[in-house]
Amino acid sequence: MSQHYPVLLVTVPLLSAFIISGLSWVKKSLCFPVALLALGTSVFCAISLLFRVLDLGIVEYHMGGWMPPWGIAYRVDLLNALVLVVVSSVAFLNLFATHKSVQRDFPEKMGIFYVLYVLFVTGLMGITVTGDVFNLYVLLEIASLTAYALIALGQPDSAPLASLNYVFIGTIGACFYLLGIGYLYIMTGSLNMADIASLLPPIYHSKAVLVAFIFCMVGVCIKMAFFPLHVWLPNAYTFAPNPASSVIAPLMTKVMVYVMIRLVFSVFLPDFSFHVLHIDHAIVWLSCLAIVMGSLLALNQKNIKRMLTYIIVSEIGYMVGGFWLGNRLGMSGAILHILNDAIMTLCLFLAVGNIAYKIRGLDFVHLKGLFRKMPITMAAFVAAGLSVIGVPPTCGFFSKWYLISGAIQAGQYGFMVALLFSSLVNVVLFFRIIEIAYFEPMETHHRVVAMRDVMEEAPLTMLVPLLIVAVSLVAVGIYSGNIVTHIILPVLPKGIG
Amino acid sequence: MEALIHHIVGKYNYWLYIILMMIGLYAMIAKNNLIKKLVGMNIFQTAIILFYVSIGCKKGATIPILEEHGAHMGAHTIKVADYINPLPHVLMLTAIVVSVSTFGVALALAVKIYQKYKTLEEDEILMRLREK
Amino acid sequence: MKKIGFIIVCLSGALLLYATQDFPRWGDPNSPASTHVSPRYIQKTLEETDVPNAVTSILADYRGYDTMFETTVIFAAGMSCLILLRVFKRKDEDRYYRHISTGITLHVKGEKTIPDRSKEFERIDTMWTPYDLIIKTVSRFLVPFIQIFALYVLAHGHESPGGGFQGGVIFGASLIIMAIAFDLRTAMRRFKEKIDGLFSALGVFIYAGLGALCLLLGGNFLDYKELATIFPFDPIEARAYGILGVEIGVFIAVMAVMVCIYVNIASEGRLDEGL
Numbered sequence: 006m007s008q009h010y011p012v013l014l015v016t017v018p019l020l021s022a023f024i025i026s027g028l029s030w031v032k033k034s035l036c037f038p039v040a041l042l043a044l045g046t047s048v049f050c051a052i053s054l055l056f057r058v059l060d061l062g063i064v065e066y067h068m069g070g071w072m073p074p075w076g077i078a079y080r081v082d083l084l085n086a087l088v089l090v091v092v093s094s095v096a097f098l099n100l101f102a103t104h105k106s107v108q109r110d111f112p113e114k115m116g117i118f119y120v121l122y123v124l125f126v127t128g129l130m131g132i133t134v135t136g137d138v139f140n141l142y143v144l145l146e147i148a149s150l151t152a153y154a155l156i157a158l159g160q161p162d163s164a165p166l167a168s169l170n171y172v173f174i175g176t177i178g179a180c181f182y183l184l185g186i187g188y189l190y191i192m193t194g195s196l197n198m199a200d201i202a203s204l205l206p207p208i209y210h211s212k213a214v215l216v217a218f219i220f221c222m223v224g225v226c227i228k229m230a231f232f233p234l235h236v237w238l239p240n241a242y243t244f245a246p247n248p249a250s251s252v253i254a255p256l257m258t259k260v261m262v263y264v265m266i267r268l269v270f271s272v273f274l275p276d277f278s279f280h281v282l283h284i285d286h287a288i289v290w291l292s293c294l295a296i297v298m299g300s301l302l303a304l305n306q307k308n309i310k311r312m313l314t315y316i317i318v319s320e321i322g323y324m325v326g327g328f329w330l331g332n333r334l335g336m337s338g339a340i341l342h343i344l345n346d347a348i349m350t351l352c353l354f355l356a357v358g359n360i361a362y363k364i365r366g367l368d369f370v371h372l373k374g375l376f377r378k379m380p381i382t383m384a385a386f387v388a389a390g391l392s393v394i395g396v397p398p399t400c401g402f403f404s405k406w407y408l409i410s411g412a413i414q415a416g417q418y419g420f421m422v423a424l425l426f427s428s429l430v431n432v433v434l435f436f437r438i439i440e441i442a443y444f445e446p447m448e449t450h451h452r453v454v455a456m457r458d459v460m461e462e463a464p465l466t467m468l469v470p471l472l473i474v475a476v477s478l479v480a481v482g483i484y485s486g487n488i489v490t491h492i493i494l495p496v497l498p499k500g501i502g
Numbered sequence: 503m504e505a506l507i508h509h510i511v512g513k514y515n516y517w518l519y520i521i522l523m524m525i526g527l528y529a530m531i532a533k534n535n536l537i538k539k540l541v542g543m544n545i546f547q548t549a550i551i552l553f554y555v556s557i558g559c560k561k562g563a564t565i566p567i568l569e570e571h572g573a574h575m576g577a578h579t580i581k582v583a584d585y586i587n588p589l590p591h592v593l594m595l596t597a598i599v600v601s602v603s604t605f606g607v608a609l610a611l612a613v614k615i616y617q618k619y620k621t622l623e624e625d626e627i628l629m630r631l632r633e634k
Numbered sequence: 635m636k637k638i639g640f641i642i643v644c645l646s647g648a649l650l651l652y653a654t655q656d657f658p659r660w661g662d663p664n665s666p667a668s669t670h671v672s673p674r675y676i677q678k679t680l681e682e683t684d685v686p687n688a689v690t691s692i693l694a695d696y697r698g699y700d701t702m703f704e705t706t707v708i709f710a711a712g713m714s715c716l717i718l719l720r721v722f723k724r725k726d727e728d729r730y731y732r733h734i735s736t737g738i739t740l741h742v743k744g745e746k747t748i749p750d751r752s753k754e755f756e757r758i759d760t761m762w763t764p765y766d767l768i769i770k771t772v773s774r775f776l777v778p779f780i781q782i783f784a785l786y787v788l789a790h791g792h793e794s795p796g797g798g799f800q801g802g803v804i805f806g807a808s809l810i811i812m813a814i815a816f817d818l819r820t821a822m823r824r825f826k827e828k829i830d831g832l833f834s835a836l837g838v839f840i841y842a843g844l845g846a847l848c849l850l851l852g853g854n855f856l857d858y859k860e861l862a863t864i865f866p867f868d869p870i871e872a873r874a875y876g877i878l879g880v881e882i883g884v885f886i887a888v889m890a891v892m893v894c895i896y897v898n899i900a901s902e903g904r905l906d907e908g909l
Contacts, residue, residue, distance in 0.1 A: 012855045019706065020842050026713065026835040030828050068699040070857035074671050077699045117717040124710050131703065139593055143703045146600045147710060150607060154714030157611055162634075165614040165718075166627060172608050173530055176543055180550055183597065184523075184650070187554055190590075191657055194670030204670075208656075216653035512659040517651060524647040531639035560668060561661035566688035567794065568680055580680075582673040583663045588688040589672050592697060595689075595799060596704040603711030606895045610715045613902055 007057065011066040011079045014050035014089065015131045018043045022123040029116020036116040037104055040123050044097040047130065051093040055086040059491070065136075073136070074197035080136030084270075084340065084496045087488075088133045088263045091347050095255050096126040102355055102470035103248035106362055110246055111158065118158070122252065125151040129260050138186045138272065139196045141264065142179065145228070149175050152257060155249035156241050167240035174237045178227030185221030188213050189272075198271045205273065209281050218273055218282070222265065229261035231325055232295035235318045242314045247361050250310070251354035254317060255347045262324045262343055266336075269328075275498050285329045286417075292326030293423040295319065300430035308368050309360075312434060313353050316393060319427050320346045326420050327408045333501055335411025337493045341485060342404040345392070348481060349401060352389035352474045356382050359463040359471065372438065373445040378461050381468055383442055385475040390435035392478050395428050400482035407489070515556045522549035536612050536622045540605065547601040551594045558587035566591075684874040685792045693797065694877040698856045702845065705838045705884050712834050712891035719903035731755040759817060759907040773815035780808040788885050792874065798881035802888025809893050818901055818908050827897075827905060830890050837887025841880045848876075 006013075021043035025036045058064055058081055066079040081089075100122065111118050128148030135141050153175070157168035190196060192213050193204040208214055223234075230238040238258075242250050269278045279285055299319025306312040324346070327339035357367065359382045364371055376383050392401035405424060412421040462468065481488070510517060526549055529542025566588040568580060612622065619627050658665035675688050675696065685691040693701050731740045731748055733755055740755070742748065748755050788801030813821035845856040853860035858876030859869040867875055901908035 009849060009855070012849070016842060016846060016855065019702075020839065020846065022706075023709075023835040023839040023842070026709075027832055027839075030831045067854055068856055069695060070854045070859070071696055075674055076696055113722050114717050114720070117713050120713055121710065121717065124706065124713075127706075139596075140700055140703070143596055143600070143700055143707065146604070147703060147707050150603060150707060150710050150714065153607055153611070154710075154718060157614065157718055161614065161618050163631070165611045165618070166631075169536065169608060169611045169615065172604065172611065173539060173543065176547070176604055177527070177530065180546060183550055184553075187550070187557070188653060191557055191665070191667055194666035194668070194672075196589075196593075196671075204666075211656040213653040213656040216649050219649065509655055513654050513657055515660050516654045516657060520647060520650045520654075523650075524643045527646065528639055528643045531642060532636040556660065557667050558672075559661050560663045563663070565795070566676060568676070568686045568688065580677050582668075582676050585676050585688070587668045587672045588675060588692055590667075591689050592692045592700075595693060596700055599704050599708055599799065603707050606711045606899070607714045607718075609899055610718045610895075613899060614718060617902065 007053065008064075008066070010050045010054045010057065011064060011081055011134055012068070014047045014054065014093065015127055015134065017046045017050075018123050018127045018130070022120050022127065025116060025123065026120045029120070033116050036119045040100060040119045041097075043123060044093065044100055044126065047093040047126070048090075048097050051086070051089040051130075054081060055083075055090050055492075058083055058086045074195045074200040077135070077137045077140050078197060079134050080199065080271075081134060082496060083492045084263070084266065085133055087340070087492050088260065088343060089130060091344050092126065092129050092133060092256055092260065095347055095351050096122075096129075096252055098470045098474060099248075099252045099351065099355070102467050103251060103358060105464055105466055106248045106358060109362075110248070118155075118248075121151045121155055122249075125155065125252065129256055132260055133263060136198050136271075137196055138189070138198060138201070142183055142186065145179055145182070145264075148257065148260075149179060149228075152253050155253065156245040158249065159244045159246045163240075164244040164246075167237075167244045171237045171241040174227060174234075178224045178234075181220045181224030181227065183224075185217045185219075185224060188217035188220070192217070198267075201272050202274055205277065209277050214273075214277075215282070218278070221268055225261055225265045225268070226325075229258045229265070229321055229325075230318055231321055232291070232298050232318060235295075235299075235321075238318060239311055239314045242317070243308065243311045247354075247358040251351065251358050254314070254354050255350035258317060258321055259324075259343045259347050262321065262328075262339075265325070266328060266340065270496075270498060275500055279331050279501075285331050288329040289326050289417050289420050292322040292329070293419050295322030296326070296423040296427045300427040303434055304430060309372065309438065310357055310367050313350075313357065316353075316431070316434070317350060320350075320393075323404075323408060323424065323427075326423075327411060330411045330415045330417060330420070331501065332411055332415050333494065333497055334407050334414055336497055336501065337489050338404050338407030338411055340493050340496070341407060341489060344488070345400040345404045345481065348474060348478055349389050349392045352385060352471065352478060353393075355467075355471045355474065356386040356389065359467050362463055362467065363461060369438070369441055372441050375442040379463065381462055382471065385471045387435070387439060388475045388478055390431075390438070392482075394431045394435060398482045399478050400485060401478075403482055403485035515559075516553065519549050519553040519556065523553070525549075534624050536615065536624060540608050540612065543608070544601065544605060547597070547604075551597050551601070554590045554594050554597070558590040560586050682870065682873070683877065684870050685877060687792055687794070689795070690791045690797050690877060690881075694880050695858065695873055698845075698877075698880065701880070701884070702838070702841050702856070705841055705887050708891050709834055709838050709887055712894040715895045715898045716831075719898045720905075721903045724904075728760065730758050730760060732758050757819065769815050773811050777808045777811060780811070781805055784808065784885075788881060789878075791881055792877070798884030799888055801881075802885040803892060805885070805889040806892030806896075809889075810896050813896065813900070818897065819906060822897065822905060825893060830894050830897075833886050833890035834894060837883045837885070837890065840883030840886070844876065844879050844883070
């Protein structure tokens with residue numbers, strides 16, 4: 006059975022989604038346990054797969070028994086396995102933490118909500134583990150479609166419009182990616198990643214391959230909200246309901262960064278992307294712009310959730326810029342930052358979800374004096390904020406360290422300045438919130454009318470996962486050295502300096 | 503000039519479908535009414551589907567359903583150039599289904615927006631949002 | 635916005651057209667797309683899968699994994715329409731009833747209603763159009779033939795163009811014709827919402843379940859030749875029957891989801907009147 010792990014971690018949630026759908030018409034209370042069991046199995050399979058890949062090297066799985074390129078093949082190396090562990094654990098923790106919130110907000114549609122949730126996670130895991138470019142497109146569409154529906158479930162006056170805008174822009178992105186792989190198919194005749202990589206070198210200098218690269222990259226950049234293509238992200242993530250936004254925000258954009266890395270490593274080999282095309286300097290400057298604009302726009306916001314979405318935009322700038330620096334330090338920083346940013350964003354959004362469960366609004370005026378009311382939640386929020394700023398020993402410090410070292414080694418001092426600038430702006434952002442929550446007197450028009458200094462914390466099922474995530478921020482930080490040496494450095498191809 | 507004519511005449515299908523794609527893309531970006539944007543999305547995706555299907559065409563070939571004379575007689579009686587390439591058709595079956603699904607979900611969202619705002623023009627909706 | 639759109643469109647169009655210089659000529663049988671992967675599909679489809687239609691054998695066997703996710707996409711779309719639009723609690727609504735013998739229209743407000751099965755009153759839609767006898771009779775005659783044609787398209791996917799998706803859409807269309815020619819409540823009486831939801835999940839569950847069965851029997855996921863161990867076929871025929879099994883799953887799922895999407899959008903989630 007252990008050789009079937011790559012396919013089990015995608016098909017067990019898939020089958021359970023249909024079981025949950027059937028149960029939602031018959032017996033609603035069983036939907037949540039089935040979803041929890043399915044995602045738990047995925048976490049187990051992902052962790053076992055990581056250990057298997059650490060032992061065996063690359064693990065391949067052929068669907069239907071057909072050899073690639075005639076059949077679809079899964080190809081799991083250390084990069085895949087790491088991102089799979091991240092995706093499945095974030096989704097599992099979030100499912101557990103937001104159950105009470107879902108029960109309160111969507112009482113009669115709870116079953117279908119869990120169906121869409123499990124299908125979203127299936128789509129993301131399928132994107133990560135596949136080795137076939139067209140299979141990636143189909144799974145991208147599953148993840149996107151369920152995300153559109155989950156986002157539209159928020160407030161009826163703003164969420165459907167934000168989701169419809171996301172539909173239009175996301176469809177343009179996915180169709181650009183489809184056009185790119187269509188051009189690759191015309192030039193090579195194959196849809197398997199490794200096969201295309203072996204057929205491309207003779208035709209590196211043809212115009213069609215260049216245009217295929219441009220369209221694939223622009224499509225992926227639209228989906229990962231790289232500035233200036235980020236316009237869908239703030240509205241969509243702010244107006245989404247809290248149980249949905251805390252799974253979509255940490256995962257969707259990071260998996261798209263993984264797709265960009267996978268396209269450069271395994272389809273258009275680094276030889277083509279860095280040495281035939283000379284765009285890496287331009288992309289690093291664009292990501293400096295993304296980081297600076299994301300931070301500046303975040304300063305301008307009065308709603309805590311909207312501020313966090315702009316922080317996501319600048320974090321994407323870190324990852325894209327770090328990757329296109331072109332040296333081992335920069336790429337390690339970018340890949341480590343995928344892991345770290347997923348954990349940090351999950352912690353921030355879970356904390357915001359806890360706050361929204363107890364307090365009516367999420368503007369800064371509603372957060373006054375919140376420390377006395379919800380000390381544990383605010384402590385976790387502060388820990389995640391310190392990680393975003395980059396304070397040791399939290400994980401954010403280590404990935405920033407690798408990125409800055411990579412920038413110095415590549416001579417891209419503009420990128421280093423942008424990173425330091427954004428750290429300073431993050432200090433301002435988070436200390437502003439800490440000041441409002443800790444030092445201002447408490448608001449009297451909170452939803453739950455309580456006495457002045459009584460602690461009214463979120464329920465235990467929402468607190469325990471938040472604490473687990475906050476502790477893992479520090480744990481991953483301490484083990485960063487091990488993670489980089491054993492998992493990330495072996496993934497980087499030989500030709501990178 | 504000679505080479506340009508040769509390029510257009512030899513590949514006019516690609517040119518046509520790319521122009522159609524651009525019409526759809528323009529409608530998606532520039533139109534104000536939400537339903538017109540949806541129609542543009544449909545045109546864009548349909549043009550991509552046509553583009554892919556035209557990749558598989560071969561001059562003088564027929565549809566890829568093999569005639570059954572002596573089914574197990576072996577591959578030497580089947581000439582590949584007689585049948586068009588079936589792979590783009592398979593890929594586009596998937597793309598058609600994805601396009602229909604996205605269209606269905608987008609229509610459901612448009613119905614929800616209409617229920618709330620009683621209009622489908624984007625500038626009016628944004629004006630009402632700003633007034634709040 | 636129009637100027638930005640025009641610039642983006644011109645730029646993308648110019649890039650795409652610029653790249654067509656390197657393409658092979660249209661219809662060239664020696665292009666990479668026609669000579670690299672596809673020849674094996676065309677040459678080996680009969681001897682490896684016993685299915686003459688190369689498109690069906692690629693769709694359901696060689697690249698069957700993609701098709702499973704495609705069916706999941708359409709299932710997700712059905713569920714999305716359901717969760718977005720469906721309202722389960724009825725608020726105060728206006729209902730219109732027509733007294734059959736005299737033709738008088740009643741407008742009943744608030745919570746009080748006349749039962750649907752009453753012999754003297756029939757419920758009519760808020761935007762009422764007169765019922766046309768020709769349309770009602772013709773569609774009542776046609777629906778069984780459409781359904782048989784849909785089942786024919788499904789079963790003949792092996793030998794002629796067709797398959798699960800095409801047949802499922804035709805079958806769903808036959809149920810939608812009932813909703814348009816009569817009214818939504820008549821169609822929903824014949825195809826209840828709970829059955830619809832269960833069918834849409836059942837269809838994709840058959841597909842994924844067949845793949846999991848192959849996994850449990852010892853092969854890789856969706857490797858149909860493992861089915862020969864429990865059914866009395868030889869391994870090549872087992873592939874043809876596996877393809878038929880997954881096409882049936884796709885048929886059921888697509889039929890149910892088409893009806894679900896139509897019903898939810900046309901009635902704005904209330905499932906009582908619309909189009």
